[in-house]
Amino acid sequence: MGDPSGIGPEIVARLFLQRPERRHGIVVGDPLVMAEAVRRLDPGGRVRRLDRVEAARFAPGLLEVLPSSALAVLPPVGRVCAASGRAAYAAIVAAIGLARSGRVAGLVTAPIHKEALAAAGLAYPGHTEILAEHAGGARVAMMLANDEIRTVLVTIHCALSEAIRRGDFAAQMTAIRLAHGAGRSLGIAAPRVAVAGLNPHAGEGGLFGDEEIRIIRPAIEAARAEGIDASGPWPGDTVFMQARRGRFDVVVAQYHDQGLIPVKYLGLERGVNVTLGLPFVRTSPDHGTAFDIAGRGLADPASLATAFAYAERLIARRGAAPATIPARDL
Template identity: 75%
Template sequence: MTAHDAPLAVTMGDPSGIGPEIIAKMYLRRPEKRHWIVVGDPLVMTHALGALNADVLVRPIASVNEAVFEDGTLNVLCSSQFSVLPPVSQVSAISGRAAFDAIALAIRLAREGRVGGIVTAPIHKEALAAAGLPYPGHTEILADHGGAAKVAMMLANEDIRTVLVTIHCSLAEAIQKGDFAAQMDAIRLAHAGAQALGIANPRVAVAGLNPHAGEGGLFGDEEIRIIRPAIEAARAEGIDVSGPWPGDTVFMQARKGRFDIVVAQYHDQGLIPVKYTGLDQGVNVTLGLPFVRTSPDHGTAFDIAGSGVADPSSLETAFDYALRLKAGIRHIGFKDIGLPFDALAGLGRQIREGGASTYLEVVSLDRDSEIRSVKAAIELGVDYLLGGSHAQDVLPLLEGTAIRYYPFPGRVVGHPSILEGSEAEIVQSAVALASHPGVAGLDLLAYRSIGNVPSLMEAVCGAV
């Protein structure tokens, strides 16, 4: 079983809080998304489902392999086995220990590749302390047990993504901890985290620590001494990062689309804007781990635990984020120019070993160069061949291969490429190419055309 095929693990959270309830509600509300297991306590989950009058069988399992994914069955991998339910809506040492044990087991399963990632329901910091566990939150547990040298917390909703330089510590301690190395770690992890979400070249903004980002040293010099040098060093590594920006406006700029992700200096600087703009859709993602971990952006809500009114929306969003991150980058392409054949072969092999599909785009414009590239694609064993303008010569070469062929319709000239011709001419070319049995689709360079792009796309799609 690969990580792509393995089920997600949802930890039950603190059993005295709303975690079991929102897990039960997520199961009931989304029958199309039930390829996951709970890591927790069978009695707790049975009670949570019973409180919702749900006709669901809790299936205790000792290993992931025992899971049966069928309607009406919730698989619970036992990390604890209560004989009596723990108290509801209050701090409890036994609940703190049970919450930790579920997380620890899920981490081990994820590191072994037995689950495809972890979605964690909320835990209570005081309950952990009452159980004698020296962790202020999930991130610190994951850092200790997750097998990563550096981790960071990323909070995200539909409008904002932010990564924190410091996490669960006093403000005075955060100022001391936010040194050059911490800034670099956060910037690098923000860049990688945004890429994992599908942003190829993320624009990273770094918030300042002081009012107005220090106002040139008038309100503190951390921006000058620490933050700006880290930004310059990260730029030298090829990261598109800017700042330091004033903390009171940088999130507004990100929400308007100027930045893809913001590095915040301390906990509340980053979490207040994320939670204010959408608590029910907020997600916490731990960056730097060798596996996927997400969680809802809210706590145990002891004030409403056991009342049946808890909203599972943030947990569902966290689950969907985990699915997205678990899937990873599944489609990777490269062009037929710029690397020698041996390097291309090695690149293609690495892509396939990573479980992704390979694409080769032919941007050579003369016939002989295109034929050489097609032969290289066949030898490389790519999955998709894109581009090229000599389909009549390429199709016989591809006969008997599994390569899916998507040639350019119209007249493509120059570098960078320009799609020439009238809309009618391009449509005619597209129809002719699509009629060949060896053509799987078309590589329409509409955005490189000199005409009306939306109209061209509509016309070609309508014709073929």
């Protein structure tokens, strides 16, 4: 359900109310929060509390909620709240348990707020780190994708200075391998992985930094030795343009903003966040909790719908033979 103080419950409820074909999904979250979200959108909407996943009926006009918390009062809307942070975290952990046990096919997570987690005493910078820890310490990476480009991040939620330190050879190899695997899971037989440089002009032969020479290029060569079609390092200011034109299938970006700005610039409603390296499918919309419009009935579920569709396609393709599928068809 995401953070109860943000737009998560609203966009989840709106998606279910607007898209009656979504009858094979349940909501993991707080029944009180979800009932209020439905009431605000449709006084005639129905919420049913589940005691187990297997009891879901998937009936039209019915939002089924598996409780992960039991709030006595509704948390405030539109501001950081520790109770909301705890409830959001509880929903994520409960959903991970369902996925790891095979009781659900995958997860689509609504936005959470990092400050709310911190206020609740939970030292996680985001979904990705929670998923990694509770999915058995998996080596994971974030992929942001739309119908034109896909990007996998070497480092995620940390200061830029820390990202430079963390982007070592092992981190490069993990990201490149996961990018290759992501392309395969999307049906691309031989994914073309472009690795962006860290420095301007990819270091300009060492004039603007030597990370490309010392770390990134050796990782690309090692990946190629494993049979991965990796290339680079490419200048960060042009590699996404080339990917958008069809030269590459996935771009490995060195840090958060380098990879996310190109995807988000093309439209938040089109972007999907996919966590790679997990034993189950997980996607999320490409936006935050939007406290400024929470509770006002203005939130658009388009990105959540895209994340839902992307998860369905990833789940459907698991076990399928790879075939070349262009980004625009995903």
